[in-house]
Amino acid sequence: MNQNPNELLAVQITKELLRLKLIDPAAEKKFTQAIGQGTLRESDWKLYLEEEVNKQNTPTDEAK
Amino acid sequence: MKLNNLKITAFRGATKPLLLEFDPAKNITMIFGENGNGKSTIADSIVCLCTPQHGSLEDKSSIDKSFFASVDKKPEDVSILLTTDSGAFAAKMSRAGAFEKNPATGHPTVRHLRRSQITQLIEEQPSKRYEKLSTYIDVANISRCEDSLRKAQKETETELNTAIATLTNAIQTLEKAWTAEGVPGKSWEEWAKKESAKDISAETAKYAFLQAIQKNASMVQEHQAKLANDRKSLTDSETNLKTADEALHLAMEKDKNAHKDLLAVLQSAKNYLSEKQEVKSCPVCDNTIERKTVLESLSKKIESMELIKSLTEKFRAARQDKDGKTQVFESSRHSLYQKLVTLEKSMAAAGEPGYSALTAKLSFLYTDILEGEKIDRYLKISDHLLSTLESQKPVVEKIKTAIDQNNLIKGQYQAIKDSRVKIGRTDKLSKAMKSTLEVVENARKDFIQGELTSISSEVDRLYQKIHPRESLGGISLTLKKTTKASLELNADFYSKKAVTPQSVYSESHLDTLGITVFLALAKRYGVGNSILILDDVVMSVDENHLDRFVELLHDECSEFAHILITTHYRPWRDRYRYNRAPASKVHFVELRSWSLDSGIRVQNGKVAIDELRAALADPKYFDRQKIVSAAGIILENILDFLSLLYGCRIPRKPKNDYQLRELLDSLSKKLIGALKIQQFGKDAITGKYLPTALQKETELRSLVDEIKELAIIRNWVGAHFNYDGSLVSDKDVTSFGEATLVLAELLTCPENGQFPDRSNSGSYWETKTGSIRLYPLKEPT
Numbered sequence: 001m002n003q004n005p006n007e008l009l010a011v012q013i014t015k016e017l018l019r020l021k022l023i024d025p026a027a028e029k030k031f032t033q034a035i036g037q038g039t040l041r042e043s044d045w046k047l048y049l050e051e052e053v054n055k056q057n058t059p060t061d062e063a064k
Numbered sequence: 065m066k067l068n069n070l071k072i073t074a075f076r077g078a079t080k081p082l083l084l085e086f087d088p089a090k091n092i093t094m095i096f097g098e099n100g101n102g103k104s105t106i107a108d109s110i111v112c113l114c115t116p117q118h119g120s121l122e123d124k125s126s127i128d129k130s131f132f133a134s135v136d137k138k139p140e141d142v143s144i145l146l147t148t149d150s151g152a153f154a155a156k157m158s159r160a161g162a163f164e165k166n167p168a169t170g171h172p173t174v175r176h177l178r179r180s181q182i183t184q185l186i187e188e189q190p191s192k193r194y195e196k197l198s199t200y201i202d203v204a205n206i207s208r209c210e211d212s213l214r215k216a217q218k219e220t221e222t223e224l225n226t227a228i229a230t231l232t233n234a235i236q237t238l239e240k241a242w243t244a245e246g247v248p249g250k251s252w253e254e255w256a257k258k259e260s261a262k263d264i265s266a267e268t269a270k271y272a273f274l275q276a277i278q279k280n281a282s283m284v285q286e287h288q289a290k291l292a293n294d295r296k297s298l299t300d301s302e303t304n305l306k307t308a309d310e311a312l313h314l315a316m317e318k319d320k321n322a323h324k325d326l327l328a329v330l331q332s333a334k335n336y337l338s339e340k341q342e343v344k345s346c347p348v349c350d351n352t353i354e355r356k357t358v359l360e361s362l363s364k365k366i367e368s369m370e371l372i373k374s375l376t377e378k379f380r381a382a383r384q385d386k387d388g389k390t391q392v393f394e395s396s397r398h399s400l401y402q403k404l405v406t407l408e409k410s411m412a413a414a415g416e417p418g419y420s421a422l423t424a425k426l427s428f429l430y431t432d433i434l435e436g437e438k439i440d441r442y443l444k445i446s447d448h449l450l451s452t453l454e455s456q457k458p459v460v461e462k463i464k465t466a467i468d469q470n471n472l473i474k475g476q477y478q479a480i481k482d483s484r485v486k487i488g489r490t491d492k493l494s495k496a497m498k499s500t501l502e503v504v505e506n507a508r509k510d511f512i513q514g515e516l517t518s519i520s521s522e523v524d525r526l527y528q529k530i531h532p533r534e535s536l537g538g539i540s541l542t543l544k545k546t547t548k549a550s551l552e553l554n555a556d557f558y559s560k561k562a563v564t565p566q567s568v569y570s571e572s573h574l575d576t577l578g579i580t581v582f583l584a585l586a587k588r589y590g591v592g593n594s595i596l597i598l599d600d601v602v603m604s605v606d607e608n609h610l611d612r613f614v615e616l617l618h619d620e621c622s623e624f625a626h627i628l629i630t631t632h633y634r635p636w637r638d639r640y641r642y643n644r645a646p647a648s649k650v651h652f653v654e655l656r657s658w659s660l661d662s663g664i665r666v667q668n669g670k671v672a673i674d675e676l677r678a679a680l681a682d683p684k685y686f687d688r689q690k691i692v693s694a695a696g697i698i699l700e701n702i703l704d705f706l707s708l709l710y711g712c713r714i715p716r717k718p719k720n721d722y723q724l725r726e727l728l729d730s731l732s733k734k735l736i737g738a739l740k741i742q743q744f745g746k747d748a749i750t751g752k753y754l755p756t757a758l759q760k761e762t763e764l765r766s767l768v769d770e771i772k773e774l775a776i777i778r779n780w781v782g783a784h785f786n787y788d789g790s791l792v793s794d795k796d797v798t799s800f801g802e803a804t805l806v807l808a809e810l811l812t813c814p815e816n817g818q819f820p821d822r823s824n825s826g827s828y829w830e831t832k833t834g835s836i837r838l839y840p841l842k843e844p845t
Contacts, residue, residue, distance in 0.1 A: 004202070005201055005202050005203050005511070005515070005589065006202060006203055006204070006205040006206055008511070009203055009206050009507060009508060009511045010205075010206065012507050012511065013206070013503060013504055013507045016503045016507060017500060017503055020499060020503065022496055022499060022500050022503070034209075035205070035206060035209045036205060036206075037205055038204065038205025038206070038207075038208040038209055039205075039209075040209040040212055040213070041212050042212050042213075042215050042216035042219060043216075044212075045209075045212060045213045045216040045497065045500070046216055046220070046493070049493055049496045049497055049500060050489075050493055052496065053489065053492045053493050053496050054489070056492070
C-alpha cells in the first residue's frame with residue numbers, strides 16, 4: 001500500500017463530515033489537507049464548524 | 065531506490081570518517097560485528113538522517129545530545145551523508161546538538177527495528193503496546209487534530225454553561241427587581257423591556273450636576289474645617305510670642321546691666337577677639353588693651369547674662385513659629401476661597417430654583433471686597449449654606465438609585481437577549497462538535513482496527529513460514545473500542561484459541577512473533593522505497609527457525625528498497641558465508657575490532673566461495689595457505705550438508721565438530737557413485753528456471769575422488785606448519801582449490817546461493833529456485 005495513513009483517514013473523515021453536513025463542501029480540499037497534516041487547532045475547528053452552523057441558523061435565532 | 069554509500073563523520077563510534085559502500089546489485093546488506101564494533105552507529109546514523117528519531121538511543125530514558133558526537137569531537141563535527149540513485153541526503157549537527165538536514169524533507173522511509181522494541185511489543189500492557197506500533201500505523205496527525213477538537217468541544221461546552229449561568233442570573237435579578245417594584249405589568253420580562261426602553265438622559269444629566277454640587281460642598285466643608293484648625297494654631301502661636309516677649313522684658317528690667325542688645329554686642333566682640341590674635345588696642349577707643357584680659361572679661365559678662373540669652377532664644381523661636389502659622393492660615397483661607405468659587409459655579413450651572421437662592425448668598429465672592437473679608441463674610445453664612453446642601457443629599461441619592469435601577473434593568477435585559485442568542489449558537493456548535501468528534505474518533509479506531517485485521521492475517525502468514533506445522537498462529541491484533549489506544553495481542557496454541565502468547569510461547573517463538581508483526585507493518589507502509597533496518601534482532605532462534613527466518617527475509621526483500629541487517633549472531637553470519645542461506649542477494653560486511661584510533665573498521669566481506677575464487681584468481685600473489693584454508697572450510701561445509709542430507713554414517717561426537725577427513729569418509733562408495741548434478745536454464749520471459757531446460761548434467765564421482773586424494777593438503781598447507789606442507793606443489797594447491805570451487809559452484813544456486821535442500825519432488829533434491837537438482841534422493845542400498 002502506497003498511501004500515507006494520515007492522508008487516507010483524512011479523506012474518509014472529510015467525506016463523512018460532508019455527508020452529515022457538518023462542514024462546508026467548499027472547504028473540502030483545505031479541510032482534508034489540514035486534518036491530514038495535523039494542523040487543525042481548536043480555533044480552526046470552531047471556524048470550520050461555526051461556518052456551517054451559522055448557515056443553518058434561522059433569522060429568528062438572531063431576533064430572540 | 066538503491067543505496068550507493070554511507071559516509072559517517074564524528075558520529076558516535078565513527079571516531080574516524082567511515083565510508084560504507086553498498087553493492088547496488090544486492091538489496092540486503094548484512095553487517096556482522098561483535099558487540100562494540102560499530103553496528104548500531106551505522107544503523108543509528110541512517111535513522112538520525114532520515115527520521116526524527118535517534119535510533120538505539122531512543123531506548124535510553126534521557127538522551128544527552130553530546131552522545132551523538134564521537135569521543136573528543138564537537139557536535140558541529142558530526143555529519144552523515146547517504147548517497148542513493150535518487151539523490152544524496154545529508155545531515156550536519158549544529159552546535160546546539162540538533163540535526164540540520166539537507167534536503168529538509170523527502171528522505172527515504174526508514175523502519176528501524178531493535179530487539180528492545182520486539183520485547184516491549186510482546187511484554188507491554190495493551191495500553192502501552194499500541195505506542196510501539198504507532199509510528200507504523202501513523203495516524204498521529206489525525207490524533208493531534210482529534211485532541212484539539214476534543215479540547216475545542218470542551219471549551220465550547222464551558223462557554224455554553226457560562227452563557228446559561230449568565231441568563232439564569234440575569235432572569236433572577238430582574239425577577240427580584242420586579243418583585244421589589246410591586247410586580248408591575250403582566251410579567252417581569254414585559255416590565256423589564258418597558259423599563260429598559262426608557263430614556264433617562266435628563267435624569268442622568270441632572271444627577272451629574274447635583275453630584276458635582278455635593279462633591280464641591282463636601283470640599284468646602286473640608287477646607288472650612290482646616291481653616292478653623294489653622295486659625296486656632298495661629299492664635300496659639302501669637303499667645304506664645306506675647307508670653308516670651310513679656311518674660312524677656314521682665315528679666316531686663318530686673319538686671320539693669322543686662323540687655324539683649326548688649327549681650328549681642330559682647331558676643332560679637334568675643335568672637336572678633338578670639339579670631340584676631342594680633343589685636344593690641346581697643347577698636348572703639350584706641351586705648352592699648354591686653355587681648356587675653358579683655359576676652360576673660362567678656363566671657364564673665366556673657367556668663368552673667370545667661371538668663372537673657374535663653375529668653376532671647378525662646379522669643380526668636382516663638383516669633384518664627386507665629387510667622388509660619390500665619391502663612392499656613394493665609395494659604396488655607398485662599399484654598400477655601402477657591403473651593404467656594406467652584407461651589408458657587410456648580411450651583412449656578414445646575415439651574416435649579418432651589419440652588420438659585422443659595423447662589424445669591426455667595427454672589428459677594430465676585431465683588432471687590434478684600435479676600436480676607438470675603439472669608440469672614442462667608443463664615444457668617446456657612447452653617448446655613450452647608451446644612452441646606454446636606455439636606456439635598458437624599459434627593460440626589462434618590463435620583464441616583466433610580467438611574468442605577470434603570471441601568472441594572474437595561475444591563476440585565478440586554479444580557480438576557482445576548483445570552484439567548486449565544487446559547488442558541490453555542491448549543492448548535494457544541495452539538496456539531498460532539499458529532500464531529502464521534503466521526504473522527506470512530507473513523508480513526510475503525511481505520512486502525514481495519515489495518516490491524518489486515519496486518520493480523522499477514523503476521524499469521526509470515527509466522528507460519530517460520531513455524532510451519534507447529535500448531536501455532538491464529539494471530540490477531542485488536543484495538544479496544546472503549547479506550548483511546550489499547551492493543552490486544554492474541555494467538556492460538558494447539559487446541560487453545562486466542563490465548564495471550566506470552567503465557568504459552570517460548571522466548572524464541574515470541575521473538576519471531578514480534579519480528580513478524582513489525583515486518584508486516586513495515587511492508588504495509590513501506591511505500592516501495594523504504595529501508596528496513598533489523599538492528600541485532602535475533603538472539604534466541606535455533607538453527608531450523610533461523611533458516612526459515614532468513615528465507616522469509618529473502619522472500620520479502622523485494623518489498624523494500626533495502627534491508628540492512630546488523631547482527632553479532634555468528635550462526636546467522638555463517639549461514640551466508642557457507643551457502644546455507646541465499647547469499648547471492650546479500651552484500652556481506654564484516655566489522656573488525658573497534659578502537660579509538662582507528663574507529664569503525666569495515667571489511668567488505670565475501671562469502672567463502674567468492675573468497676576462494678578471488679584467491680585462486682589473484683594475479684599478484686599466490687597465497688597457498690589462504691587457498692587451501694578457504695577450500696577446506698568450504699569442503700567441510702559441503703560435506704556436512706551432504707552427510708546430513710543422506711544420513712551418512714559417521715562416529716558420533718558430543719559437539720558434532722567433524723573434520724574434513726571424517727566427513728569425506730562418511731560418504732559411501734555407492735553414494736559417491738550415484739551423486740549427480742543437473743543444472744537448468746531460465747525462461748527468457750518469466751526469468752524462472754524451467755524444469756524442461758536441462759543445460760548440463762555432471763556426475764560427481766571423479767570430482768569427489770580427486771578431492772579425497774588431495775584432501776590431506778588441507779592439513780599440510782592450510783592448517784599446520786610442517787615439513788610435508790613444503791613438499792606440496794603449487795599445482796596441487798591449485799587443483800585442490802579448483803576442485804573444491806567446481807564442486808561448490810555445482811551445488812550452489814546461481815540465483816540465491818543456496819544448496820539443493822528441498823525434496824518436494826520425491827525423487828531428487830533441488831534448490832528453491834529450481835536451478836539445480838541433486839541425485840540421488842537417498843543413499844543407494
